[in-house]
Amino acid sequence: MTMPQRVQFSDAIEPLVQFIEETPPDEILDRTLDKLRAGVATQTMLTASALAVVRSTDLPPGHHGGPLHPLVGLHAISQLVDRLQGEDRFLPVMQHVALSNKHIHHPAMGPYALLEFAPEDAGGVEATKKAFLAAINRGENNKADHLFLWLWDNAPRMEVFDLLLSIAIPKNIVDDHYFAFPAFTWRALENEAVDPAYFSVLMRPAVRYVSRYPVPPAIPEVEMLIEEHELMTRVTRQESGEDETAGIGELGEAIGRVDVFADIPVLMAKALADGLSLEGAGEALSIGAAGLFLRSLGGNPMDVHLHTSANLRRYLLKFEGLNLRNKLLLLLTWQSGPEIRSTAGRLQPPPQPDWTAVAALPPRSQEALLDAIAHCIYTQPPTDWSQVSNLGLMRAVPEVRAAVNLATQYMKSGYDPQALIARLAEIVCHDNFTEMHAFKHHQAIVEEYYATREPWRWMHLVCGVQAAAISFGKNMAVYEEALELLHAA
Numbered sequence: 001m002t003m004p005q006r007v008q009f010s011d012a013i014e015p016l017v018q019f020i021e022e023t024p025p026d027e028i029l030d031r032t033l034d035k036l037r038a039g040v041a042t043q044t045m046l047t048a049s050a051l052a053v054v055r056s057t058d059l060p061p062g063h064h065g066g067p068l069h070p071l072v073g074l075h076a077i078s079q080l081v082d083r084l085q086g087e088d089r090f091l092p093v094m095q096h097v098a099l100s101n102k103h104i105h106h107p108a109m110g111p112y113a114l115l116e117f118a119p120e121d122a123g124g125v126e127a128t129k130k131a132f133l134a135a136i137n138r139g140e141n142n143k144a145d146h147l148f149l150w151l152w153d154n155a156p157r158m159e160v161f162d163l164l165l166s167i168a169i170p171k172n173i174v175d176d177h178y179f180a181f182p183a184f185t186w187r188a189l190e191n192e193a194v195d196p197a198y199f200s201v202l203m204r205p206a207v208r209y210v211s212r213y214p215v216p217p218a219i220p221e222v223e224m225l226i227e228e229h230e231l232m233t234r235v236t237r238q239e240s241g242e243d244e245t246a247g248i249g250e251l252g253e254a255i256g257r258v259d260v261f262a263d264i265p266v267l268m269a270k271a272l273a274d275g276l277s278l279e280g281a282g283e284a285l286s287i288g289a290a291g292l293f294l295r296s297l298g299g300n301p302m303d304v305h306l307h308t309s310a311n312l313r314r315y316l317l318k319f320e321g322l323n324l325r326n327k328l329l330l331l332l333t334w335q336s337g338p339e340i341r342s343t344a345g346r347l348q349p350p351p352q353p354d355w356t357a358v359a360a361l362p363p364r365s366q367e368a369l370l371d372a373i374a375h376c377i378y379t380q381p382p383t384d385w386s387q388v389s390n391l392g393l394m395r396a397v398p399e400v401r402a403a404v405n406l407a408t409q410y411m412k413s414g415y416d417p418q419a420l421i422a423r424l425a426e427i428v429c430h431d432n433f434t435e436m437h438a439f440k441h442h443q444a445i446v447e448e449y450y451a452t453r454e455p456w457r458w459m460h461l462v463c464g465v466q467a468a469a470i471s472f473g474k475n476m477a478v479y480e481e482a483l484e485l486l487h488a489a
Contacts, residue, residue, distance in 0.1 A: 006113035007055050007201055013048055016040070020052035020097055021104055028101040029094055029478065033485050036090045042081050045093050047194040050074055053100035054205055058112040063177040064435060065109050067205045070100045072180055073436025074188035076443035083425040087486050091429040091479065092439065098478045099435060114204065119150035128154075129163055136167055136211055144211035145204055152200050158321030161186055164207065165322065169329045170216040176305050176337030182206035183312050184440075222332045225265055229273035231328055238320075240280035245453060247276055251284035252456060256291020261344045264288070265332040272331070281331050282314035286448050289334075290459035294353060294404065294466065297346040299394035301434045301471030304441035305339040307463060311444035314451065342392055353408045353462065354401065361405060366415040369406065370423050376403040377427055377469045400469040407465035411458035420461055421446055427468050433475035441467045 009017055016035075023031055036045060050071060059066040077092045084091070103109045120143075122131035128147050135143040151160045164182050171178035185206045189199050226232060240248070251271045255264055272281055289310040296303070313330040316322060335341065364372060381397050388394060410420060424442060431438040445464035449457050 004115040004117060007116050009051055009198070013044070013051065013195075016044065016048035017052045017055065020049055020101055021056045023101060025098075025101055025105050028098055029481050030485050032094055032097045033090060033482070036093065037087075042089060042093045043078060043194070046074065046078060046096060047198065049093075049097045049100045050194055050202060051198060053103055054202055055114045056112055057100075057103045057106075057109040059205060059209055060108055063175055063181075065103055065106065067103070068177060068181050068209065069435040069437075070096060070103070071188070071202065071205065072177075072184040073099075073439050074193050075184060075191060076436065076439040078188070078191075078193035079443050079446075080425060080428070080439060083422065084429070088426065088429070090486070091482055094482045095429065095432055095439075095478055096436075098432065114201070117146060117149075119153065120146035121150050121154070122147060125151070125155045132163065133167075137215055139211070139213035139215070141208040141211035145208050148207045149200060149204070152203070156321065157199075158319060162322050162326060164210060165316075165326050167216050168210045169326060169333055170219050171210065171214075172333055173217050173219065173336045174214055174338075176309060176339045178210055179337070180305075180309065180312065181209050183316060187312065187315060219329075219333065219336075221262070222265060222329065225269040225332060226325075226328055229269045231269065231272055232324060235272050235278065235324065235328065237275065237277035238279060240277045240283060244277060244280040247271065247274075248280050248284045248453070249287070249456060251276065251281070252287025253291065255285065255288025256295070257350045258288075258292075259344070259347065261335040261341055264335045268331050272328070278317050278327055278331070279314075282310075282317045283452060285331060285334055286310045286314055286452055287456045287459070290448070290456070290463050291350070291352075292343060292347070293463045294459065295347045295350060296343050297348060297395050298343060299396040299400075299470055300391045301431075301467070301474055302391065302437045303339060303343065304434075304437050304444075304467055305337060306343060307444045307448065307460075307467075308437075308440045309334055309337065309340065311448055314448075346395065353404050357401070358405045358408045358412070361409050364409075366410075366413075366419065369410045369413070369415065370419060373403060373406045373410065373420070373465060374423055374427065376406055377465070377472050380469055380472055382473055396470055400466060403469040404462060404466045407462040408458075411461055417449060417461055420465075421449075424461075424464050424468055427472065430476045430479045431471050431474070432478035434471055438467065438471045 008014065053067045053070045057066045073096065077096050080092045081089050122128040128151055132144055132147045135147060168179045168182050185203060188194060189196060189202060251267060254267050258264055268281060289306045293306045313334060316330060317327055380399055428438050428442040442464060445460040449460040452460060
C-alpha cells in the first residue's frame with residue numbers, strides 16, 4: 001500500500017508555500033517584505049499564504065485558528081490591496097501571511113498535513129450527493145471530503161455549492177462560521193482573488209468544517225414562515241428596481257428598530273409575500289443591519305457579523321444557480337447566528353446616531369473632518385485587559401460615539417465618500433487582533449455603501465468608522481513591526 005502524501009502544488013508556487021510554512025514566526029514579516037520588494041506579486045503571495053494555511057493547519061474544535069479566518073479574509077485582503085498606495089499595499093498581505101504562519105506554528109493547529117486522496121464516486125452525481133448527505137448525518141467529515149472532491153469536478157460547481165449551502169445555512173444557528181466559512185471562501189475563488197486552479201483544495205477545509213458534528217438543526221420557525229406565506233410559490237421576482245425604494249426603506253428601517261431579533265424574519269417574510277424582490281429584500285436587510293450596528297453598545301471588535309453576514313447573503317442572492325429555498329433561508333436566518341443574536345442584549349434605543357450631538361459639532365472642512373475622525377480613532381482609550389474575562393461581554397467605551405458622530409457629520413455634509421474610505425483603508429491595516437474580522441468589515445461597508453440606494457447608504461460608512469474605533473489599538477504588533485521594516489531601508 002502506498003502511503004498517502006501531503007497535497008502538492010505546482011512548481012511555480014510550491015517554494016513560496018513552503019517558505020510560509022517553514023519560516024519561523026519571528027522572521028516571517030521581514031522575509032515576506034523582502035520577497036514582495038523583490039517582485040513577488042501581492043496576489044501570488046496571498047495565494048501561497050492560503051495554500052500554506054490549508055495544507056499545514058488543522059481545524060480546531062471552535063472557529064478560531066486553523067485555515068478558517070485566513071480563508072474567510074481572502075476576498076477582503078485582495079480588494080484592500082488595490083485601495084492602498086505604494087508599499088502600504090504590502091501591509092494587508094503581510095498581515096495575512098503572518099496570521100497563516102502563526103497558525104501553522106501554533107501547537108493547537110500544527111504540525112499538520114492535508115493529504116492527497118482520491119475523490120469518491122458513489123455512483124454518479126445524484127448518488128454521490130445522497131452519500132454526502134448521509135455522511136453529514138453521521139458527522140463523517142473525511143468521507144464528505146472524498147465525495148465533494150468528486151462532485152466539484154463532475155457536476156456544475158454552483159449546483160454543488162448550493163448543496164453545501166443547504167447544510168451550512170441552517171447550521172448558522174449553531175455558529176455563524178458554518179455559513180461564513182464556505183461562503184466567503186467561495187466568494188474569494190469565484191472572484192478569482194486567488195488562482196482558480198486551486199479551487200478544490202481551498203474548499204476542502206470548508207467542506208470538512210461544515211460536515212462535522214453537530215448535524216444541521218431543525219428550523220421550525222423559519223419553515224413555518226415559508227409555509228404560512230407560501231413563499232416557495234409567491235416569491236417570483238429576483239431583481240429590484242426604483243419602484244421598490246419605498247418598500248426597501250420601510251423594511252430596512254423596521255429591522256433597524258427591532259428589539260427582539262426573532263421579529264426580523266417575520267418582517268422579512270411578510271415583505272416577500274407582499275411582492276418585494278429577493279434582491280430588494282437583501283438591500284433592506286443590509287439597511288437594517290447598519291441600523292442595528294449603529295445602535296449596538298458592543299465593544300468586542302469581532303462582533304461585526306451583522307454587516308459581514310448581510311453583505312455575504314446579499315452577494316449570494318444574485319446567483320441564478322442557487323435554489324429558491326436556499327435564497328429564502330439566506331434572508332430568514334440572518335439574525336440566527338450566536339454572534340448576531342448577542343447584539344440584541346446591548347442595544348441603544350433608536351434612532352442612532354445621536355442627532356442632537358451631531359448637530360452640536362462645529363463645522364469643519366472635508367480635510368479637517370477626515371483628520372478629526374482619524375484622530376478620534378487613534379486616541380481611543382486603551383483596553384485594560386486585566387478587566388476583560390469574556391470578549392463577548394465587552395462594551396464600547398463612550399469615546400466610540402464621538403467617532404460615530406464625526407463620521408455622521410462628514411457623510412451628512414456631502415463630503416467625498418472615497419476620501420473617507422481611503423482613510424479607513426489605512427486605519428484597518430493596523431489590526432491583527434481580530435483575525436481578519438476588521439478587514440472583512442471594512443470591505444463589507446465599502447461594498448454595501450455602493451450597493452445601497454439613497455437615502456440610506458451613508459449609514460454603512462459610519463458603521464465602518466464605528467468598527468474602526470472599536471478595534472483600533474487592541475493588538476497592532478504585526479503592523480508596528482511591518483511599519484518599522486518598511487521604514488528601515
